[in-house]
Structure formats: structure tokens, C-alpha cells
Amino acid sequence: MPTSTLRSILAATSAFLLCSFVVQAQVTAAPSGDKAKPEVATEKGAGVAETANPAHPADTPSDLEPASTDPANTGPQPPDGVWLKDAEGREYFLDKLAKSAGPYQKNDDQTVRTVWGIVLKIEKEDDENFYYRVYRQTAADSPMSARPEPPSPELLDAAAKSYVQVAQTERVQATAFSKGLPATGQWRHGFVLADMNEDGFLDVVHGAARKTLSVPQIFLGDGKGNWRYWSEAKYAQRPYDYGDVAVADLNGDKHLDMVLAVHLHGLIALLGDGKGNFTDWSKGLDFVVSKEGVSPGFSSRAVTISDWNGDKRPDIIALGEGPRLSVDRASTTNDDSNGIVIYLNQGDGSWVRKDQGTGMDKLFGDTIVMGDLDHDGRKDILTPSNTFSRKDIVSYAKKDGSWQSINIPSLRPSGYIRGVAIADWNGDGRNDFADGFVNRELGVWRSGVDVQLAQADGSWKRVSVWAIDGRTSVTALAGGDLNGDKKADLVALTGDGETWVFLGDGKGGFAKDAAGIPKLNDCKGYHAVLVDVDKDGKAELISSFAGEASPLLAPGRCPSGGAIQAWRFSESAAAPATEKASTTP
Numbered sequence: 001m002p003t004s005t006l007r008s009i010l011a012a013t014s015a016f017l018l019c020s021f022v023v024q025a026q027v028t029a030a031p032s033g034d035k036a037k038p039e040v041a042t043e044k045g046a047g048v049a050e051t052a053n054p055a056h057p058a059d060t061p062s063d064l065e066p067a068s069t070d071p072a073n074t075g076p077q078p079p080d081g082v083w084l085k086d087a088e089g090r091e092y093f094l095d096k097l098a099k100s101a102g103p104y105q106k107n108d109d110q111t112v113r114t115v116w117g118i119v120l121k122i123e124k125e126d127d128e129n130f131y132y133r134v135y136r137q138t139a140a141d142s143p144m145s146a147r148p149e150p151p152s153p154e155l156l157d158a159a160a161k162s163y164v165q166v167a168q169t170e171r172v173q174a175t176a177f178s179k180g181l182p183a184t185g186q187w188r189h190g191f192v193l194a195d196m197n198e199d200g201f202l203d204v205v206h207g208a209a210r211k212t213l214s215v216p217q218i219f220l221g222d223g224k225g226n227w228r229y230w231s232e233a234k235y236a237q238r239p240y241d242y243g244d245v246a247v248a249d250l251n252g253d254k255h256l257d258m259v260l261a262v263h264l265h266g267l268i269a270l271l272g273d274g275k276g277n278f279t280d281w282s283k284g285l286d287f288v289v290s291k292e293g294v295s296p297g298f299s300s301r302a303v304t305i306s307d308w309n310g311d312k313r314p315d316i317i318a319l320g321e322g323p324r325l326s327v328d329r330a331s332t333t334n335d336d337s338n339g340i341v342i343y344l345n346q347g348d349g350s351w352v353r354k355d356q357g358t359g360m361d362k363l364f365g366d367t368i369v370m371g372d373l374d375h376d377g378r379k380d381i382l383t384p385s386n387t388f389s390r391k392d393i394v395s396y397a398k399k400d401g402s403w404q405s406i407n408i409p410s411l412r413p414s415g416y417i418r419g420v421a422i423a424d425w426n427g428d429g430r431n432d433f434a435d436g437f438v439n440r441e442l443g444v445w446r447s448g449v450d451v452q453l454a455q456a457d458g459s460w461k462r463v464s465v466w467a468i469d470g471r472t473s474v475t476a477l478a479g480g481d482l483n484g485d486k487k488a489d490l491v492a493l494t495g496d497g498e499t500w501v502f503l504g505d506g507k508g509g510f511a512k513d514a515a516g517i518p519k520l521n522d523c524k525g526y527h528a529v530l531v532d533v534d535k536d537g538k539a540e541l542i543s544s545f546a547g548e549a550s551p552l553l554a555p556g557r558c559p560s561g562g563a564i565q566a567w568r569f570s571e572s573a574a575a576p577a578t579e580k581a582s583t584t585p
Contacts, residue, residue, distance in 0.1 A: 075137030083136060091136040096129040104130075151442045159442050163467035169511045170574040171503060172483050177533070177540055178566035180227035181219055186210030187544040187562045189263075189301045189366055190244035190527045194256055196220070197230065198274040202533050204542060204564060207260050210242040216260060216270075216278075223534050225566065233276035238268050239289055244366075248305040248314040250281060250345060257281070259316050261303035265289065267318060267343070269351070284351035285316070285343055298358060299324075299337045302368040306379050309401050313345040319383050322364030338362035340381060340395060340403070356402065363387055363405075366526075367476070371422035371431045374458060382433055384417040393417055393435075410452055410462035415439020416473075418495075423479030423488040425463075426508035430454040434465075434490055436474025447472045449492050449500070453508050465490070465502055465510050472496050480530025480539040482569045491541055493525020497558070499543065517567060523547040523558035534568070541567040 078093030085091055097104075097114065105113035112130055113119045120132045151159075181204065191206040196218055204219040204227065218230040244261040251257065255274040261267055266287035270278040286298040300318040308315040320337035339362030343351040365384035373380040374396050381395040381403060391411045395403040411417065419436035426432065432454050438447045448467030452460040476493040483489065487506035493499055497520035502510040523545040530539040543565050547558025 076134050086133075092133040094123055094131045095134050096131050098129055100128070156442055156444070159444070162464060163446055163448060164464035165466055165512070166502070166509070167511045168514070169503065170514045170572050171511075172501070172513050172515055172569045172575075173572040174501075174515045174517045174541070174567040174569055176566070177225035177568040178227065178564070179225055180229075181564045181566060182209075183563045184560045185212070185562055186242065186546045186548065187564050188242050188526050188546040189261075190246075190303070191529070191542070191544060191564070192245060192247045193529055193531045193533070193542060194247040196247070196256055196272065196274075197276065198255070202531065203227075203230070204566075205245055205247055205258060206544070206564065207243050207245045207262070208240045210546065213241065215240055216245065216258065219564070221533060225534070225568065227566075230276060233278065235278045236270060236280040238280065239265060240268070241265060243301045244303045246303045246305040246316070250305075250314055251347070251349075252313075259303055259305060261300040261318055262287070263301055263321065264299050264324060266297060266299050267303065267316065269316070281349045282351075283349055284346075284353065286341070286353070297337075298341055300341075301366050302383070304368050304370055306370050308342050308379075308397070309344055311345075313347050315345050316343040316351065317341075317368060317370065317381060318343070319368040320358060320362065320364045321366070322386055336360060336364075338364045340368075340383070354401065363390060363393065365417075367420055369420055369422055371433075373422070373431055373433065373454065375430055375454070382420050382422060384420050384435075386416060386418075388416060389414050390417075393420070394433075408452060408460055410450075410460050411435060412437050412439045412450065413441055415441075418473050418475045419477040419492065421477035421479045421490070423490070425451055425479070425488050425490070425504050425506075425510075426453055427487070427506045428454075430456075432508075434477050434479065436477050436492055438471055438473040445469065445471045447474055447494070449474050449477065449490070449502070451490070451508065451510075463508055463510075466492070466500060466512055472498075474500075476525045476528045476543070478528035478530045478541070478543075482530055482539045482541065483571075484536075484538040489530070489539075491528050491530060491543075493528050493543055493545070495524045497521055497523040497525065497545060497547075499525070499541075514572075515569070517541075520545050520563060520565075521559055522554075522556070523560065523562050526562075533566070538569060540569070541565075543567075 083091040083093055110121055111119050112122055122130045122132050124131045186209050188210045191204055193202040194205055195201060196203045196205060197220055201221045201223040203221050206217045208214045208216060215235045218233055219227040220230050221227050241262050243263045246259045247256050249256055251271060255272050257271045259267060259269050267285040269281040269285060271281045272278050288297040299321055301321045302319040304317050305314045306317060318341050320339050322338060323336045338360060339355060339358040341353060341355045343353055346352060363383055363385050365386045367384050369382050370379045373394055378397040380397050383393050385393050391407040392405040394408055395405045397403050415437050417435045417437055421434045422431050424431055432451055434449060434451045436449050446467050446469055449465040451463045451465055453463060455461055473495040474492045475495050478491045479488050481488060487504045489504045490502040499517040501513045501515040503513050504510055524547050526544045526546055528543045530541055533540040546562035548561060549555050549557045
């Protein structure tokens with residue numbers, strides 16, 4: 001690929017990422033006075049917001065004239081040193097993208113989606129190349145030219161002090177409780193604990209592991225830390241893939257059923273009979289098998305089940321999985337999947353979809369949990385946010401079946417929320433929530449855990465639990481009582497395979513306990529559950545990890561591919577622990 005093409009495509013990619021995940025601004029042929037950008041199309045699927053200033057129509061060759069060059073210009077330059085002008089006097093040159101550079105999607109005669117997911121507005125094409133405009137960028141246009149003044153030492157110090165590391169203890173010791181669970185493989189996204197074979201013991205229910213193209217995976221438990229794969233289970237023939245899973249009795253026959261959120265495809269509902277036979281019950285659920293002329297539609301990797309409309313039937317609540325690169329070159333519709341979608345259970349194997357918009361302005365993520373967060377008796381929705389600096393992660397349920405998303409001002413600025421969990425951590429009878437974040441405040445990247453305590457007036461009070469410098473990210477959270485003291489504790493999984501255990505004091509305070517859970521070799525934590533498996537009054541931790549090496553970027557990452565782990569907690573031999581002094585990162 002020519003160097004100039006690589007430069008301009010990278011420029012388009014950078015602009016796309018900035019728009020989609022930072023400010024969601026428009027990147028297109030620049031309006032007057034806004035120069036030096038490649039033309040990135042704004043049709044649905046481009047991953048950028050619509051604009052009231054569409055790209056200027058392509059000029060005919062007779063309208064073009066050479067423009068003078070300026071050595072002060074920065075950014076991509078024309079290979080022949082000659083700039084062209086459009087009808088508004090803006091300077092550009094035509095660069096080309098080889099059709100052999102990788103798979104592409106031709107949306108229409110004016111737009112093409114590249115292998116990188118960028119949609120370019122094309123000027124023309126021939127048998128070998130697409131040609132598109134790259135607008136001139138000067139030093140004055142560069143974001144570096146408007147760099148703000150660096151924050152003062154006082155501001156930096158005040159921000160750093162808000163990221164607390166709580167006291168450390170050695171009160172509990174974790175021991176393996178996972179004989180028979182997989183120690184390798186891509187165990188990505190959610191799972192649940194439920195008694196699927198009706199023997200009185202909880203089982204691990206997981207979707208198909210990534211890159212296996214298999215069926216859902218159920219590991220039967222005996223309540224003593226022994227598990228076996230339910231090889232006898234039989235499933236309706238569907239194109240399963242990795243994603244999330246939720247379990248409930250969907251049809252009222254006293255047997256547990258499951259709903260799968262399948263990456264890129266949509267949702268599947270399966271009725272169980274308690275004996276391992278699962279039949280399809282999915283009429284009305286969004287599900288598409290990609291092929292020529294068929295768009296992906298809404299899909300999710302985060303699903304839960306609750307009676308949303310109060311008719312005594314379990315409904316499906318799903319969160320869109322976000323931007324996707326469609327493999328279907330014939331698709332001309334939105335290839336992104338955003339927002340909350342609810343599927344109302346009709347009781348006869350059919351579902352009715354309800355949403356409040358699934359456009360680019362909606363959130364997306366990999367987790368969805370429910371609980372009464374405004375103390376009105378109705379379960380509300382809590383999601384993460386994979387959109388930079390968004391704080392509207394709580395959606396209150398309304399009497400009419402709608403929901404209202406609200407901002408939580410106490411969330412950290414300038415970051416992402418990766419993991420969420422709900423529990424009452426201060427014992428006041430109101431549900432609180434925890435958020436795992438990675439953010440960049442005043443130029444410093446940090447990753448950590450906060451708890452947002454519900455206040456009587458409906459506001460939220462942030463309690464900083466733990467934070468470290470860097471972009472490791474806290475990727476999954478779980479709340480529950482792991483030491484049997486009737487106080488809610490908190491567990492966090494990180495993006496590099498660590499498990500953090502925080503013991504709650506029942507008043508909104510925490511201590512980070514050593515616990516003894518080893519790091520899982522640079523694998524990303526995807527999901528965690530605290531539930532009493534052995535019925536001794538203390539919760540066990542079930543967690544899943546996944547990851548894979550990249551030959552260029554991370555050749556040694558997660559050599560096992562991942563695992564599903566289970567841990568049982570007991571009093572540590574070192575208890576009562578000597579608490580270490582609290583520090584800040």
C-alpha cells in the first residue's frame with residue numbers, strides 16, 4: 001500500500017475513533033473554514049453522528065484547478081505536491097485505496113466501508129482502486145495548536161486525593177472450588193448460576209465459548225466444588241456463538257429456560273424440560289444470519305430477565321453491543337447496535353419488541369444488571385458505558401413501561417465504565433451500585449472501583465474504594481456476602497487477570513483483603529458472581545476470564561486463552577489481620 005494511502009487512511013481512522021468514542025462529533029468533508037480531513041461518509045453504519053452540514057457534492061473535473069502549496073502545512077500531502085480546490089475554495093488531493101488491501105463493503109456509488117470499519121466518501125473508482133478526497137490541514141487546524149494550559153499542581157493534587165486506596169487486611173483465604181471447570185478457552189461475557197437439571201444444586205450456565213462455534217455450555221455442580229460438563233444436553237439447531245446468557249422459567253412450566261445474547265446475530269430463547277432438552281421459543285426476537293443483502297440488525301452481548309410490565313411473565317432486557325464491522329458487503333443499513341431493547345413475553349413463544357431508540361446517541365456495553373435503584377418498588381436498569389465520558393448509566397423504570405435514563409454526577413470524569421454491580425453496601429435498605437472505571441482526569445490515566453451510595457433525596461454519594469495508575473481497567477464486579485457476616489462485600493476483576501476482594505463493613509466502608517487468588521496470566525476478567533453454592537451461609541466466587549495473544553501487539557497475552565474459576569472463602573490463618581496504612585496511587 002502506498003505510504004500516502006496509509007497515512008490518510010490512518011488519519012481517517014483516528015478521526016473516526018475520536019468522533020465515535022470521545023466526542024461523537026461529525027467527521028466529513030469540512031464545511032467552510034474546517035479544513036484538512038479525509039472525507040468520511042456519514043451514512044448509517046459509519047459510526048459517526050448525523051450532521052446538518054452534509055458533505056459538499058463532488059465537483060466535476062472541469063471545476064478543479066491547481067492550488068498553491070504551503071510548506072507550513074501539516075498532515076497528509078499530495079504525492080505530486082499539487083492541491084486541488086473544490087467549489088468553496090477548500091484545498092484537497094485525491095488519494096487512493098487499493099481494492100486488494102482487504103475486504104471492503106460497497107454501500108452505494110458514493111460510499112465504501114473499509115476493512116478497518118471506516119466509511120469513506122469516494123470520488124471515483126476503477127478496477128483496482130477507490131479514490132477519495134483528503135482535505136488540507138494546516139498547523140492552525142491541528143488540535144495541538146489549541147492545547148490548553150497544563151493543570152496546576154494544586155488541581156493535580158486535589159484530583160489525586162479523590163482516588164483512595166482503602167486499608168488492606170488478611171482476614172479471608174480463598175481455596176479452589178472449581179474441579180471440572182475449564183482451565184482454558186475463551187470464556188467471554190456473562191454466565192449465570194442456576195439449577196438446570198433440578199437436582200438441588202447450582203450449575204454454571206455459559207454461552208458458547210468464543211471461536212468454538214459450539215452450543216451453550218452447562219457445567220453441573222454437586223454443591224461441593226465439583227463440576228461436570230452436561231454432555232447429555234441437547235439444543236435446538238441454531239447458529240450459536242459467544243455472548244451472554246440469562247435464565248428463568250419463561251413459560252410457567254416450573255422448568256428453567258435460557259435466553260442467549262449472541263454476538264453479531266441477536267437473541268435466542270430456549271425452553272428447558274429439566275432433563276437437558278432445549279427447544280426454540282424465539283418468535284419475534286431479533287436474530288439475523290448475515291448473508292448478502294441482509295443487515296445484522298440489533299444484537300447484544302448483555303442480557304437479563306425480569307418481569308418488566310408486571311404481567312407475571314418474564315421479559316428480556318438486552319443492551320446493544322455497539323459498533324460492529326459488517327461482513328456483509330451488500331448491507332446499506334446501520335451496522336452498529338446501541339441502546340436498551342426490551343422484549344415482552346407474550347406467553348405463547350412469541351415476543352414483542354419495545355425500545356426508545358437504538359441510534360448512535362445510545363449507550364452500549366457488555367453487562368446489564370437490574371435492581372430497584374430509586375426505591376419505588378420497580379426494578380431499574382444499570383449498565384456500563386463503553387462511550388467516553390457518558391454518565392447516564394441508570395435507567396429508571398416508569399409505570400407506563402417506559403424508562404428514563406439519568407446522569408450520575410458523582411461518576412468519574414473523562415472515562416469509561418466497564419463493570420457494574422448492585423447491593424446494599426451501607427445497610428440502609430436502599431440499593432447502591434458499584435462501578436469499575438478507567439479514566440483520564442487532568443491527563444492521568446487511572447483504573448479503579450467506586451461505590452455510589454443511594455441517598456434519601458435520590459442523589460448518589462461516591463465512595464472511592466481502590467484506584468491504580470494506568471489503563472488496566474476494572475472489567476467486572478460482583479456484590480455479596482463472602483465471609484458470612486451479613487454485610488455485603490465486593491469483588492472486582494481487572495483487564496490483566498487480577499481479582500480484588502473488598503470486605504464491606506456494612507456502613508459503606510471497605511478493606512481490600514489479600515484473599516490469595518492468583519493472577520490469571522494477563523487474561524481479561526469478563527464476569528463475576530457471588531452466590532452461596534454450598535449452602536453454608538457464605539458466598540462463593542465464580543468468575544470467567546478470556547484473552548488471546550496478538551503476534552505484533554501482545555504475543556504473550558493470556559496463554560491459556562482463559563478459564564472459568566470458582567473460589568470458596570474461609571477465615572485466614574492470619575486473622576485478625578494487621579491493617580496496612582491507606583495510600584493513594
